[in-house]
Amino acid sequence: MSLVKSVRDSGLKRRRFLVGAGVAAGAGALARQLPLNVIEPARAEQEVPGAPVPTEIKRTICSHCSVGCSVDAVVANGVWVRQEAAFDSPINMGAHCAKGASVREHAFGEHRLRYPMKLVNGKYQRISWDQAINEIGDKLIELRQNAGPDALMLIGSSKHNNEQSYLLRKWAAFWGSNNCDHQARICHSTTVAGVAQTFGYGAMTNSFNDLHHSKAVLFIGSNPAEAHPISMLHFLHAKELGAKMIVIDPRFTRTARFAHHYVRVRPGTDIPLVWGILWHIFQNGWEDKEFIANRTYGMEDVRKEVAKWTPDKVSDVTGVPEATVRIAAEMLATNRPSSVVWCMGITQHHVGTANVRALSILQLALGNIGKPGGGANIYRGHDNVQGATDVGPNGDSLPGYYGIAEGAWKHFAAVWGVDYEWIKSRFGSKELMEKPGITVSRWFDAVNEKPEYVDQPSNLRAVFYWGHAPNSQTRLPDMKAAMQKLDMLVVIDPYPSMTASMHGRTDGVYLLPAASQFETSGSCTASNRSIQWRERVIMPLFECKTDHEIMYLFAKKLGFHNELCKNIKVVLNEPVIEDVLREINRSCWTIGYTGCSPERLKLHMENKHTFNPTTMRADDGPCKGDYYGLPWPCWGTPEMKHPGTPILYDTNKSVAEGGLPFRANWGVEHDGESLLAADGSATKDSQLDTGYPEFDHVFLKKLGWWAELTPAEQAMAEGKNWKTDLSGGIIRVVIAHGCAPFGNARARCNVWNFPDPIPVHREPLATPRRDLVATYPTYDDKANFWRLPTLYKSVQAVDYSKEFPLIMTSGRLVEYEGGGEETRSNPWLAELQQNMFIELNPRDAAQIGALTGEYVWVETPTGARLKMMAMVTERVPIGLVWMPFHFGGWWMGEDLERHYPEGAAPTVRGEACNTGWTYGYDTVTMMQETKVSLCRVLRA
Numbered sequence: 001m002s003l004v005k006s007v008r009d010s011g012l013k014r015r016r017f018l019v020g021a022g023v024a025a026g027a028g029a030l031a032r033q034l035p036l037n038v039i040e041p042a043r044a045e046q047e048v049p050g051a052p053v054p055t056e057i058k059r060t061i062c063s064h065c066s067v068g069c070s071v072d073a074v075v076a077n078g079v080w081v082r083q084e085a086a087f088d089s090p091i092n093m094g095a096h097c098a099k100g101a102s103v104r105e106h107a108f109g110e111h112r113l114r115y116p117m118k119l120v121n122g123k124y125q126r127i128s129w130d131q132a133i134n135e136i137g138d139k140l141i142e143l144r145q146n147a148g149p150d151a152l153m154l155i156g157s158s159k160h161n162n163e164q165s166y167l168l169r170k171w172a173a174f175w176g177s178n179n180c181d182h183q184a185r186i187c188h189s190t191t192v193a194g195v196a197q198t199f200g201y202g203a204m205t206n207s208f209n210d211l212h213h214s215k216a217v218l219f220i221g222s223n224p225a226e227a228h229p230i231s232m233l234h235f236l237h238a239k240e241l242g243a244k245m246i247v248i249d250p251r252f253t254r255t256a257r258f259a260h261h262y263v264r265v266r267p268g269t270d271i272p273l274v275w276g277i278l279w280h281i282f283q284n285g286w287e288d289k290e291f292i293a294n295r296t297y298g299m300e301d302v303r304k305e306v307a308k309w310t311p312d313k314v315s316d317v318t319g320v321p322e323a324t325v326r327i328a329a330e331m332l333a334t335n336r337p338s339s340v341v342w343c344m345g346i347t348q349h350h351v352g353t354a355n356v357r358a359l360s361i362l363q364l365a366l367g368n369i370g371k372p373g374g375g376a377n378i379y380r381g382h383d384n385v386q387g388a389t390d391v392g393p394n395g396d397s398l399p400g401y402y403g404i405a406e407g408a409w410k411h412f413a414a415v416w417g418v419d420y421e422w423i424k425s426r427f428g429s430k431e432l433m434e435k436p437g438i439t440v441s442r443w444f445d446a447v448n449e450k451p452e453y454v455d456q457p458s459n460l461r462a463v464f465y466w467g468h469a470p471n472s473q474t475r476l477p478d479m480k481a482a483m484q485k486l487d488m489l490v491v492i493d494p495y496p497s498m499t500a501s502m503h504g505r506t507d508g509v510y511l512l513p514a515a516s517q518f519e520t521s522g523s524c525t526a527s528n529r530s531i532q533w534r535e536r537v538i539m540p541l542f543e544c545k546t547d548h549e550i551m552y553l554f555a556k557k558l559g560f561h562n563e564l565c566k567n568i569k570v571v572l573n574e575p576v577i578e579d580v581l582r583e584i585n586r587s588c589w590t591i592g593y594t595g596c597s598p599e600r601l602k603l604h605m606e607n608k609h610t611f612n613p614t615t616m617r618a619d620d621g622p623c624k625g626d627y628y629g630l631p632w633p634c635w636g637t638p639e640m641k642h643p644g645t646p647i648l649y650d651t652n653k654s655v656a657e658g659g660l661p662f663r664a665n666w667g668v669e670h671d672g673e674s675l676l677a678a679d680g681s682a683t684k685d686s687q688l689d690t691g692y693p694e695f696d697h698v699f700l701k702k703l704g705w706w707a708e709l710t711p712a713e714q715a716m717a718e719g720k721n722w723k724t725d726l727s728g729g730i731i732r733v734v735i736a737h738g739c740a741p742f743g744n745a746r747a748r749c750n751v752w753n754f755p756d757p758i759p760v761h762r763e764p765l766a767t768p769r770r771d772l773v774a775t776y777p778t779y780d781d782k783a784n785f786w787r788l789p790t791l792y793k794s795v796q797a798v799d800y801s802k803e804f805p806l807i808m809t810s811g812r813l814v815e816y817e818g819g820g821e822e823t824r825s826n827p828w829l830a831e832l833q834q835n836m837f838i839e840l841n842p843r844d845a846a847q848i849g850a851l852t853g854e855y856v857w858v859e860t861p862t863g864a865r866l867k868m869m870a871m872v873t874e875r876v877p878i879g880l881v882w883m884p885f886h887f888g889g890w891w892m893g894e895d896l897e898r899h900y901p902e903g904a905a906p907t908v909r910g911e912a913c914n915t916g917w918t919y920g921y922d923t924v925t926m927m928q929e930t931k932v933s934l935c936r937v938l939r940a
């Protein structure tokens with residue numbers, strides 16, 4: 001038996017092999033072709049040489065991307081002295097990328113905020129926490145009296161752990177506004193909307209590890225070799241085992257260099273390309289007919305749209321030759337199960353939700369959903385962007401995607417133990433209580449816009465930037481203008497973020513030092529839905545406070561701390577994290593955040609080595625039968641011991657063992673057609689062998705299962721459904737009968753309540769192909785969308801292509817993360833990438849005589865002028881330029897260092913490409929457009 005075969009057959013054997021080989025340098029090392037045996041396995045249990053006291057290991061999780069790599073932090077006498085790669089994690093198996101390998105520096109960084117500060121006459125001055133909380137709190141109270149609670153915008157963080165994210169959403173509710181949001185708006189809100197409306201849940205279906213089972217993987221608008229390096233490790237193992245690799249991207253990325261088949265596409269034409277692939281699939285009968293017939297709705301409507309995309313048309317619109325499209329289709333169809341991985345190249349468009357749906361439909365047509373090695377795999381950006389989306393500050397939803405209608409508020413009023421009428425009284429009105437709030441992508445428009453066009457009583461007048469980088473948003477000159485108009489700007493962050501330097505104000509700005517995630521404990525949800533528990537590594541440094549303590553202190557000042565923590569113990573002003581998670585466990589039945597008690601999560605972290613790195617299942621040991629991190633939904637109460645759901649919509653397992661059908665979320669029929677799954681396509685062991693709706697007390701009684709609830713459960717479940725029954729009895733009984741609490745339905749290819757029920761091509765708002773605008777126009781302008789007027793046609797109507805002939809697009813680097821203040825302050829990472837740059841094709845560079853390393857000006861239709869270095873490379877085609885988005889700290893050629901608090905400016909500063917980005921928002925979620933616009937480049 002070959003080594004590869006024996007490795008494939010035994011996850012544990014395979015891991016021992018990896019440990020022996022010391023794969024500790026991650027995909028970064030793999031990408032550089034380092035031999036795999038250059039690094040010794042860590043011996044974390046040994047004492048630190050010369051350490052005066054014995055060391056202990058604290059288990060934590062890398063706080064950068066969403067892969068969820070474990071880090072062993074070596075602590076001596078309360079000091080974090082060293083970090084080790086965690087070989088026992090089934091996710092990273094000892095590997096770290098450059099960012100993860102240096103997270104200790106994130107906590108100890110010299111550039112951190114150390115104490116609260118206030119801007120006085122243009123200079124930041126040190127103040128006490130008492131002064132900060134009192135002054136800010138007084139201002140908030142005044143604002144509330146003068147303008148109402150909706151004058152405040154809370155921009156939360158996708159780096160908050162689940163408990164902090166949940167508490168911030170609760171805080172916003174008790175303050176009385178839905179104006180709360182976080183990074184997911186601008187990275188994967190379109191994914192969440194697209195996949196939730198197609199399959200039922202807004203999350204990645206499989207796991208990084210599950211790629212081991214894939215026969216082919218399509219990466220589209222995704223560059224994991226840089227953005228999610230350790231996920232590449234799993235894919236590279238799949239490739240060793242024979243998986244085919246297709247990469248679709250306008251730029252030849254570091255990921256593309258591994259591809260068997262590379263497809264260079266014109267930005268903003270993903271739907272025609274996906275329909276072009278599907279055209280070949282339908283033409284050759286490669287679709288999964290049985291799957292389509294039994295488990296999908298509306299595929300016939302898709303066929304009609306796809307039929308329009310003949311190879312010549314696809315080629316004209318996308319720039320991809322016919323043969324290239326056909327090869328991609330054939331590779332996917334003949335190497336099944338095939339998986340699709342996407343990221344911001346797909347989501348950050350004014351048609352982002354439609355892009356996501358096109359890819360979801362492709363996977364449905366191939367029958368790849370609910371299968372090991374298949375799936376719609378969506379790699380998220382920050383460590384807890386999935387969890388913050390699931391339970392955190394979203395302006396259109398309460399935790400667990402309950403929405404903001406009256407029933408949802410009443411559910412949470414019951415969980416929180418507070419009166420619904422009291423919560424309502426905190427809002428400007430019931431109407432505002434049930435109206436989606438302002439989004440992070442547009443908050444500045446809610447400041448700058450004429451009051452009569454903002455659909456709330458007042459413009460925004462105060463903003464909290466709570467662990468979020470402003471340079472990850474577009475249209476920064478408009479944002480700067482808004483910052484100057486605000487009554488107050490509050491930044492809460494371990495590092496100051498570019499907010500601290502870009503506002504151009506002389507007063508009314510506060511910087512509050514937050515503790516990092518290594519200075520608290522709590523759970524975070526990796527992109528694959530696994531929930532991992534972080535131990536506190538060190539106590540907060542300097543005068544930093546944990547985010548939940550800061551939330552509590554503000555609530556105390558504002559008078560709602562008792563309601564905020566009614567069921568949560570508070571110790572020294574810190575709400576106890578375990579108690580917060582228990583409240584999440586008691587409330588979020590919709591997505592099964594109910595079985596993942598702190599005790600179960602801690603047990604998983606202590607026994608990581610018992611989980612198989614391919615299946616993610618513990619085949620033995622104290623977690624036997626569980627999947628690693630209890631990937632949600634983890635149904636029922638913790639006592640029910642549901643193992644988690646490793647692959648969404650997998651009908652080959654019983655629900656009790658982690659199986660699921662598609663969710664019945666849209667009724668039982670539409671236009672006379674059944675939306676429920678066909679007979680015979682229920683999950684394994686289901687006592688209902690056909691499609692069925694979601695469960696409530698009436699359905700349970702009709703089936704004769706009601707008597708199986710205990711009397712206490714019956715009392716609580718009467719009049720309730722599976723989502724609102726706080727006893728959990730409905731879910732318990734339904735699963736005992738082998739059924740899914742949310743029903744058994746068809747995936748929707750036709751989402752009739754969306755602007756485009758079947759995704760159609762719409763030319764980018766800033767397009768160089770003016771000849772295509774009439775045939776593929778964008779949407780009509782909207783007078784009121786997420787409380788603001790939103791433009792489409794009037795933006796597209798202006799032709800900038802002659803003055804600005806280059807298509808511009810953006811992406812990530814392996815060295816930095818997000819807005820980059822932490823990583824650009826990290827000396828090890830800063831050394832690797834010292835300058836902001838723009839990639840230019842040699843022919844475009846020759847036109848202006850620019851050489852690599854020389855400064856150029858990048859000018860965009862907004863009037864922005866950005867100064868950065870040229871990098872001349874054939875990675876980008878003629879006519880297209882690419883920039884990384886992590887830089888900040890410059891403003892149109894000026895270094896802002898003197899505007900940061902002393903010593904807090906990041907080591908590497910550069911122009912933020914988003915300063916120049918143009919207008920554009922997804923028509924469902926308000927996702928910003930960052931992947932297609934126009935610019936010109938001049939020598940500086």
Ligand code: SF4
Binds near residue numbers: 063069096
């Ligand atoms: S940045 Fe992502 S891939 Fe790199 S170590 Fe951290 S979690 Fe893992």
